[in-house]
Amino acid sequence: MTSYNRNTLIENLLDQTEIILKKAIEWQMIPHSTFALRPTSESWSANECLQHLNSYGRFYLPAIEGVLIRSEERDSSTQFSPGWLGNYFAKLMTPGIGGKPSKKMNSPKNHAPKTIIDSRLVISEFIDQQEKLLALLNTAKKFDLDTVKVGISIAPFIKLKLGDVFRFVIAHQVRHIFQAERALANAGVVQEKLKVISLTSLDRSLVLFY
Numbered sequence: 001m002t003s004y005n006r007n008t009l010i011e012n013l014l015d016q017t018e019i020i021l022k023k024a025i026e027w028q029m030i031p032h033s034t035f036a037l038r039p040t041s042e043s044w045s046a047n048e049c050l051q052h053l054n055s056y057g058r059f060y061l062p063a064i065e066g067v068l069i070r071s072e073e074r075d076s077s078t079q080f081s082p083g084w085l086g087n088y089f090a091k092l093m094t095p096g097i098g099g100k101p102s103k104k105m106n107s108p109k110n111h112a113p114k115t116i117i118d119s120r121l122v123i124s125e126f127i128d129q130q131e132k133l134l135a136l137l138n139t140a141k142k143f144d145l146d147t148v149k150v151g152i153s154i155a156p157f158i159k160l161k162l163g164d165v166f167r168f169v170i171a172h173q174v175r176h177i178f179q180a181e182r183a184l185a186n187a188g189v190v191q192e193k194l195k196v197i198s199l200t201s202l203d204r205s206l207v208l209f210y
Contacts, residue, residue, distance in 0.1 A: 004080045006145055009163060013170050014137050016197050020173055021130040023194060024050075028123050030189060035119040039186040044113070046180035050126045051113035053176050057129040059153045060169050064136050067150050067162070073142040080145040086164025089152075093171035095178055095196070111153070137166065 027035065027046070036047040044052070082090070140148075145163030152158050152165075160168070177194050184191060 002082070004082075004163070006078055006080045006163075007141065009080055009145070010137055010141055010166075012197050013166055014134060016170055016174070017130055017133050017137065019195050019197070020170075020177055021127065021134070023177060024123055024127050024130060026191075027184075028120070028127075030119070030184070032119040034184070034187045034189060035123075036116045037183070037187045039183050044179065044183065045116070046183045047116055047119050047122055048113040049176040049180035049183065050122045051117060052111055053173055054122065054125050054129060055111040055113075056153065056169070056172065057126075057133075060150070060165065061129060061132050061136065063150050063156075064140075064162070064165065065132075067148055068136065068139055068143060071143055071148045074144040074147065077144045077146060080161075080163040082164050082167070083161050085158075086160040086168065089160070090164055090167040090171050093168055093175050095171075095175050133169070140166070 030046075032047075036045050038045045038048075140162060143162065145166075146161055148162040149159035150162055150165040152160060174194065174196055181191060181193060
């Protein structure tokens, strides 16, 4: 299994989050009627994609912040070695070629959008979450990504390495940002496709898309 240089991993995750944040800021200019338009009756709108991500962010961001507050700063380790389960979840979320999901999955009911909310509010919350995620990634530079553990949303008693949780959260965001882009393209919005950054030169689980 690939081992990552800790600082390189965090910097690349920071870069990816910055790109996602920039995309969300641009989306503030899109009318609600367009942002909330579903491509089909069975497909999510961009609005619903961000609602879904916001739901996960409400769990993971406080969970990550909590463990960092309770953990001792340890920056002696320069490497991060993914756990088998955390690596599986991160890979599972990673989009395939062209941004399409490599494997389709049903979202848990408690994280599925139930109604359309004003897109301005949805995007604003998502932007706030990206800014919080950036702050947490920067804070994590002082900690050992292997020893700090975070519970997962579907079963908080199952704890994954902090590095894997960051990888999962951001890969999950990339997956649904691509989905939101497809919904907006169907609604006639012309946009630059999300740029996805390879985590390291050794890891090809994420490739560059334009």
